[in-house]
Amino acid sequence: MISTLDMKGSFFTYLNEKNKYSVEMIKCMERTVQKLLDTETTLDRPGMLLGKIQSGKTRTFLGVMSLAYDNGYDVVIILTKGTKALSQQTLERLKAEFKDLNEEDKIQIFDIMVLPTLTRYERHQKLAFVVKKEIRNMDRFHQAFFETYPDLIDKKILIIDDEADFASIGFTNKKDEEPEIKKIAGKIDEFRQRVEGCSFLQVTATPYSLYLQPEDIAIDSEVFKPIKPIFTELVPIHDKYIGGEYYFQNSEEEGSIAYHLYKEVHKDELSVLKKQDRRVFKIEECLFNNKIKSLRDAVVTFIVGGCIRRMQDRQKNVVLRKYSFIIHTEQAKAAHEWQESIIDAIVEKLLQESRENSPLFHRLIQDAYANLEKSIELSPLMMPGLPEVVLETKKALDEGHIMITKVNSEKDVNQLLDTSGQLKLRTPLNIFIGGQILDRGITIGNLIGFYYGRRPKTFQQDTVLQHSRMYGARPIEDLTVTRFYTTSDIYSVMQRIHQFDSALREAFEKGKHDKGVVFIQKDANSQIIPCSPNKILLSETTTLKPKARLLPVDFKIRPKTHVQKPVAAIDTIIGNYCKDSSNNPDPFMMDVSDVVEIINHIGTTFEEGHLWNKKAYIASLEYLTALPKDKMLKGKVWVIIRRDRDISREKSDGRLENSPDSYQEKGLAKDIAIDIPAIVLLKQKGTAAGWSGSPFYWPVLVAPKKMQTVVFANHLFAD
Template sequence: MQATMLNTKGYFYSHLVKKNNYTLDLRTCIENTVLKLLENDTSVNRPGMLLGKIQSGKTRTFIGVTALAFDNGYDVAIVLTKGTRALAQQTYQRLQGDFADFKHDDTIQIFDIMLLPDNLIHYELNQKIMIVVKKETNNLQRLYTALFETYPMLAEKKGLMIDDEADFASIGFTRSRDQIIEINKIAGQIDEIRTKLQDCDFLQVTATPYSLYLQPEDLIVNSSNKTFKPIKPAFTELVPVPDAYIGGDYYFRESEDENTVAYHIYQPILPDELDVLKKQDRRRFKLEEALTSNKIASLRHAIINFIVGGIIRRLQAGIQGERPKKFSFIVHTEQGKQAHEWQETVVMEIKEGLRKAVESDKALLHDLIKAAYVNLQPSIQQLGVILPSLEDVKSEVETALRNDVIMITKVNSEKDVNQLLDEQGQLKLRAPLNVFIGGQILDRGITIGNLIGFYYGRNPKTFQQDTVLQHSRMFGYRSEEDLAVTRFYTTQHIYDTMKKIHEFDSALRAAFEKGGQDNGVVFIQKDTENHIVPCSPNKIILSTITTLKPFKRLLPIGFQTGYKTYISKIVAELNDLILEHVQGQAIPEPFLLDIEKANKIIEKIQATFDEKEGEKWDVQAFLSSMEYLSQNSVLEEHRGKVWCIVRKNRDMGRIREDGRFEDSPATTKGEKGELKVAREVAKDIPALILLQQNGKEENGWRGCPFWWPILVTPENTPTVVFSSKSAE
């Protein structure tokens, strides 16, 4: 087969490369994508895939792909955008800007499908054509009419259909209330258009492709008795991610290292506070107590942190002779308009209370400012940049409150968003400090500049990978100085779920890099007979997954022990089971433990935890992961065993100084540090660390010793996803 020759020096692409200063990595991605489009049959069921990250430059990449495609025989590009008018407008304006020079030369025409003229002449139709189409029924009907009735010559040209955020509307199926899989109407319209076009390639662009990769090969749709062939990528090209990009690694991996700026970014919210913010109820919270009530302590803390953080950044800019930036903060906890109105009222009351305190209660105001300053200080100092004095910050905050520089905006609808967009289609920051309160309308591609605070509380019964990641508006390109004053507020449960989803996301990306989307990840479950078996990835519920990779730690976090009366006997049994292996050793050496005995120990440890208090431990995932990794050793003598590392007489607290649950009870300090030892011995089977804690009341426990288990996965762990629960 003759190799395809790609023209990379053409009129469109060479101009954009120079205009937008494309990096070598980006050019390689763009050129590989077009080459694969030319070489692969990207038909209805097998489109190409551009896989990026949330707010990482996917639009920039597919614009480059379009330009290069135009230089290599393509004449028509159809861009399917997310399902809101604001986002369609944002994409349209972006295309108009990037292709402005070509428009002036009359070599390209760019249209919004809803504004497409019905009297285009051949002079215009013979130019390159770009059409922006919102994934919505009327838009798609207009596209169908344009292609097959008004301008049928366009349907005969070589075309490229780009489905932006492919997971959003063009997923091939949804679940009805009766859990019957049905064809999505919008997806049906897109499929009909794709099928009728004579020569059209398909490229899907997304950061969350799991609904595409994890679909079964076919679906029987009961209502129509037809088999629907879902979208399966013919190839996957990864959009390069520059070093300046801040995403899940920063929020959920780097944040575990106390020597980083990221360590300070997460701030826990109590679930009860989210209930208070759903609707007004004076039995729970009185509005006039907005500056003092513990019922909304985290929200108040978040708003004041945002104000103080924004003021610090503006003072830093002044010191450095730069123009001060405007900053933004998002409150996103509910979808309902009633909740947004109540949250707007609460935030307005906080703002008004702070303004009044400038004149009437400076002691309270200064205490609140100082608390925020102390919260932000460690991350700013960690970065090593200028920290304005507390007195200067107090003075500037007072001035900001007097001058009313804090804009609070409720965003409920497309109309609200349209009124807020600037000429580039981005959310306009009208004041130095901007608080946006809303729900889903703020997601899915809306660009919100200089975001330094995100108060997030969406807590559905079943988390969906694409939805949760798309809510992550705090991802994107952020300066280090902005990150030092950035804080992310959510509950421990939501944070842990987002961390799981990030780990799953990272595992799939790693698999793509190793050899494509069709291999590299093992999905497992326990069957009804308690055996570990492979499972279909499309069946998993993402909030119940555990992703395994080399040297990952699995451990209970946020739990509470039972009372001494109830657990002393079980603890004594555990002591007998565990300590018999390490008698006479001051610092016990690691030893091999049969998996059956390890399972018995873990089950007894679970029985010492209070299921009604604190965070629930997914012990099934712990046990199943330990068993799977033990049984799949390449060394026969290690099969069915784990390395066990025991440490005694520990006094770890339940809650850290920053208010978060302790999640690092094991140490790497010294030669005998248990984590260090675990990483040395866990080559092909896992290491089980068992820490005997004294459980003192002053450390947040209930005055009874207990055992705290940690599973460390082996160095040679394949990428494994264990699902505790099936979606069936």
């Protein structure tokens, strides 16, 4: 054990002077190295460096690596995800960070697949190896250490598993991947067991949820014992970080810049983008056919937004930056080629219309301008006049400022990446049509547009959030022109994943990780039991935190003949508890069984195809009402009735209404939901825009203050 770390060694001093780490960052690095030295870490019990996506995890583990070199470690092995692009990005980053030390022969950095003959002179220096988590890489890695240079295994070694996820520890829901994943995990574990002075650190933003659970939990006398990392350090979040909170929380707040971020894509449009079918869409109609309206709006808005940002840079007399836009809907290469054809056609025809100064060109630019103006005017930035923006857009089209690039495995990585390992921005406005590489954490600079339509068979946190290349250090100037295009159901899934991710991180930040986050499901007998987190599909979770609201959004009401009977039944149940027929009676308690009956009736009033998970809603009610120790409160729900409401289905700006309860009702519900939940039942007239004309109930559930964060695995609920 080293009681005091050397914080003034040549490696850490060099990187610290170069990167100017914050005090919080240095403390994180110091704690991590100290724990690696003091604790035996293994593949099953690793150290964990937990950060947010694109939040500076690589910067942090490089600092950890430099401090480790100064405190007894000789070799660092960095495991990357299995793509050439990501390993190349990591290699370039290492060479850039340690450039001077490398030139001074203090460190040698290698890709394991292109390892030259190592001299004894080089082997006496500090060494770094980049190894993809892929069988051939792992075999070459073993060969180098156990056959070619066996003296290396006598050195003190640190393995850093970058972008660690389920695959790193052998968990997978894909049976065809399981054998290879287990082989890779086995190779890592075999290496660790054969090398005495070896430490293991995982670095991730998408943790395999196991480690945040308590040592054991018991529900209905069943005990569940999870596996957890031996220690976890949180990567500090810098003040310029933009992540899920901005995209999925702030975007709901009217009056914020983020409110104008999300633009809905119709599901049918994604089908058009899969393959060419002239019966559905003719490419020559790309500037006016509504089958690809969102994509066309996205491309034009990106061009106009990029031009505005460059105009703002020019006004400030700073270097004009280049901007990027991603289209990521399919993995199939044929789809990428089709999408490239569509984007090419949009840009080419936009150029033709520009040269003709046509009304269509001016309408498209004006629509994009009006869209962007809403968010730019909420910032202190200069908003150029429309005529100036039209001229700038014409110039960008005329001078070929727009470059369209397919990003898939057919491309030579060296053509795609710049010297820092990021995707090259070769022109002022760069449109990338995404493939496999965009799944894997590749860095893309100055991203102001993201058109997303990937629907993996299982929405897992480690895949879906890693697609979110829009996270990271983002200046407010870029956020004003940033737009995110996806379908409402994909947006809803990503929102739920963000809620789950936030719950995990909050448990650590508040020091509650010893109690953990409880993962539960319903079994075939409708009993709530512990759930194994490696089976969770993040798209099908419901995260309940103290005071959280849960309500249906994006539903339609059935015709009057289907709604009258269930609404009358709900009125009868309420009448059995509350004789006050006024619009705002006082809150009262109701048995959970009757509230569940009301929720079931409400479910029958909704048209099919809505996103509301009624089973999760009911399970939440049943779980929350079972928590109180006071027998008088167990099985009870506070109920707030509000009648004679008439809220439209959509807000004035076209967004779906997601806050039917007033500010006062939100406050009242949170005030009384202390030990048991509260539910606000809003009886709507149904005559406002978007509804069927029949009265209906809109339920808003509020979780109690005195509860532990819980995650339901909805997909395992019994029918």
